[in-house]
Amino acid sequence: MDQMLDGGLIPGRPYVVAGSYGSGKTTFCVQFLQQGVRQGERALFVSIDEPPAELRENVRFLGWDVGKIRILDVHPAAKAYSKRVSLVEVAAQRAVGSLRDARADAKTESMKQMSPDLSPQSLQLMLKQELQEVKYSRVVIDSLTSLKRLSGEGEDSDTGIMSLLRFLSEANVTSLIVTDLPDPTVLEPEMFLSRGIIKFHRLMVASKTERCVSVEKFRGSAHDSLPRPLTITKSGVAVDANKKVGKPILRMFQAVPVDFR
Amino acid sequence: MGNLCSDRDLPFHPARHSMIKEKVKTGIPGIDNMLEGGLIPGRPYVVSGTSGTGKTAVAMRFLLEGASAGEQVLYVAMDEPPNEVKANMESFGWDISAVYVFDATPDILSYDKTPVRDVSTERKVCTFKAIAPSIRRTSEKGPADITINTVQEILKQEMKVRKYTRIVIDSVTSLRRFYIRTSEEYLALQSFFRLLSDLGITAVLTVQLPEVPKPDAESLMARGEIRLHKWFDGKGLVRGVTVEKFRGSSHDATMRPLKLTAEGVSVRLTTPKKRGEVKKAEPVEQEPTPDAVQQTPPEEVKAPVEPAPVAPPAQDVSQPEPPPPDDNGTPGGGEAT
Numbered sequence: 001m002d003q004m005l006d007g008g009l010i011p012g013r014p015y016v017v018a019g020s021y022g023s024g025k026t027t028f029c030v031q032f033l034q035q036g037v038r039q040g041e042r043a044l045f046v047s048i049d050e051p052p053a054e055l056r057e058n059v060r061f062l063g064w065d066v067g068k069i070r071i072l073d074v075h076p077a078a079k080a081y082s083k084r085v086s087l088v089e090v091a092a093q094r095a096v097g098s099l100r101d102a103r104a105d106a107k108t109e110s111m112k113q114m115s116p117d118l119s120p121q122s123l124q125l126m127l128k129q130e131l132q133e134v135k136y137s138r139v140v141i142d143s144l145t146s147l148k149r150l151s152g153e154g155e156d157s158d159t160g161i162m163s164l165l166r167f168l169s170e171a172n173v174t175s176l177i178v179t180d181l182p183d184p185t186v187l188e189p190e191m192f193l194s195r196g197i198i199k200f201h202r203l204m205v206a207s208k209t210e211r212c213v214s215v216e217k218f219r220g221s222a223h224d225s226l227p228r229p230l231t232i233t234k235s236g237v238a239v240d241a242n243k244k245v246g247k248p249i250l251r252m253f254q255a256v257p258v259d260f261r
Numbered sequence: 262m263g264n265l266c267s268d269r270d271l272p273f274h275p276a277r278h279s280m281i282k283e284k285v286k287t288g289i290p291g292i293d294n295m296l297e298g299g300l301i302p303g304r305p306y307v308v309s310g311t312s313g314t315g316k317t318a319v320a321m322r323f324l325l326e327g328a329s330a331g332e333q334v335l336y337v338a339m340d341e342p343p344n345e346v347k348a349n350m351e352s353f354g355w356d357i358s359a360v361y362v363f364d365a366t367p368d369i370l371s372y373d374k375t376p377v378r379d380v381s382t383e384r385k386v387c388t389f390k391a392i393a394p395s396i397r398r399t400s401e402k403g404p405a406d407i408t409i410n411t412v413q414e415i416l417k418q419e420m421k422v423r424k425y426t427r428i429v430i431d432s433v434t435s436l437r438r439f440y441i442r443t444s445e446e447y448l449a450l451q452s453f454f455r456l457l458s459d460l461g462i463t464a465v466l467t468v469q470l471p472e473v474p475k476p477d478a479e480s481l482m483a484r485g486e487i488r489l490h491k492w493f494d495g496k497g498l499v500r501g502v503t504v505e506k507f508r509g510s511s512h513d514a515t516m517r518p519l520k521l522t523a524e525g526v527s528v529r530l531t532t533p534k535k536r537g538e539v540k541k542a543e544p545v546e547q548e549p550t551p552d553a554v555q556q557t558p559p560e561e562v563k564a565p566v567e568p569a570p571v572a573p574p575a576q577d578v579s580q581p582e583p584p585p586p587d588d589n590g591t592p593g594g595g596e597a598t
Contacts, residue, residue, distance in 0.1 A: 013345065124372075167369045170396055170398055170399060172396070182472075184471060184472035184473045187434070189438060191312055192432065193435075195341070219317075219341070220345065220349030250496065
């Protein structure tokens with residue numbers, strides 16, 4: 001993967017990781033954080049889609065290092081039950097636990113008591129508080145698509161995302177923003193505000209699921225222009241930057257795909 | 262409310278048919294060739310493309326071309342912070358230190374009630390040389406407010422300070438999304454274009470397109486559009502450039518291959534590639550032709566969903582040859598009054 005990016009990502013900038021479900025996005029992101037932990041950096045995983053305990057289960061095979069990845073649980077499970085609290089309160093009540101601490105009963109009573117009013121705004125406030133306490137250098141937000149759905153559409157959502165990305169770059173963290181594959185006719189703000197886009201594809205080729213990854217945009221650096229095959233193994237996602245994807249897959253890239261899923 | 266006068270009232274004079282004395286070079290010889298010499302001075306143009314097609318690089322070449330001739334040129338940064346633009350352009354080996362830059366990138370919003378101050382009191386135009394390697398921090402006192410009005414004010418003020426000849430707004434997509442209230446979007450954008458032509462600056466505005474481009478207001482308002490393309494041709498990534506629209510000048514109607522390398526952007530003057538010869542019709546201000554790149558037949562697009570062996574008709578399906586552009590060479594002009 002780093003080979004495709006001509007050495008890796010440029011530090012301190014926000015990037016988008018887009019892909020359909022099951023294409024390896026989350027695993028890739030955890031590996032990105034794990035790499036940071038190995039180098040003695042602080043890494044934060046903001047989990048919206050998955051409860052931390054499940055996430056921990058799922059990526060345990062990546063090794064003991066994942067225990068050091070800190071995880072900010074903003075999973076909105078209990079939303080339906082309780083009354084609303086203000087943004088600041090949400091920020092105050094959110095707890096960061098490391099992946100190791102995440103117990104199976106991750107949803108504690110206190111969490112059920114409140115209703116997280118989750119939006120780019122509140123997430124920015126939470127991250128601000130978090131970053132004041134711990135100096136993270138790598139952050140993953142999984143996923144922005146869920147965040148948007150939860151916060152509802154509207155003008156505010158665009159500016160909120162703009163502000164969130166700005167916040168991440170001012171905080172000098174290298175961040176991966178996970179999204180679904182976007183509707184090709186709609187221009188999502190994170191797509192043109194991010195400094196790079198890595199796309200994960202899961203395709204059906206002759207009754208077989210094939211995965212590949214492509215770098216769509218990477219400002220300020222050379223990068224691989226071809227999609228490369230990706231495999232998910234016991235040790236995570238692996239990209240062979242020297243191997244070409246099969247002809248049938250390339251042919252699918254030929255047209256701008258309207259829908260991969 | 263201009264003077265009512267038509268060409269028919271006047272005796273023929275060759276001078277009127279060559280009112281455009283000199284064109285403004287874009288800094289990319291291949292594109293200048295396509296534009297029959299360059300852009301018409303004093304008018305606003307759009308450079309459009311999906312992400313990663315090289316819009317910023319093309320826009321920056323346009324400024325550098327002016328700067329190297331001793332002109333004063335201004336870059337208005339709207340989505341990428343100037344420190345990163347600087348680093349990115351330096352990776353091409355370009356020295357952009359003489360280019361003036363106005364950092365109009367928005368601040369982090371603070372969601373508590375800090376007073377919002379006008380950006381013009383907070384930020385000044387400087388050259389890229391003065392841009393620090395790290396990102397500008399949002400002021401402790403709270404965010405500065407930027408709207409399309411403040412950007413216009415700043416441009417007017419700046420024109421009094423220095424006589425800029427070239428300006429880049431990167432990107433006008435951000436300007437629309439974040440600086441204009443939706444209710445007044447069209448009007449505000451139109452007045453912005455009007456201001457640019459009133460100021461008499463040759464302007465290049467970058468527009469970020471979604472993967473499937475739709476006709477949009479910027480392209481209608483601009484006096485011309487240079488569109489950057491990229492797609493896979495079955496073997497690898499191909500890049501191309503087309504002139505979608507160019508008022509008041511004839512131009513190349515063919516898509517030309519574009520190269521984006523470690524040395525920057527270049528456009529070859531010839532078209533050795535078969536695929537590159539997709540001719541594009543130019544119905545200005547009608548529904549824009551679906552992009553040649555994305556014009557590949559729908560059967561092919563659907564193919565991936567089927568588990569059956571994929572055998573799309575692919576490359577051989579040629580595009581229906583569009584009629585040749587009929588307005589080539591017609592002196593249009595007149596918009597920049």
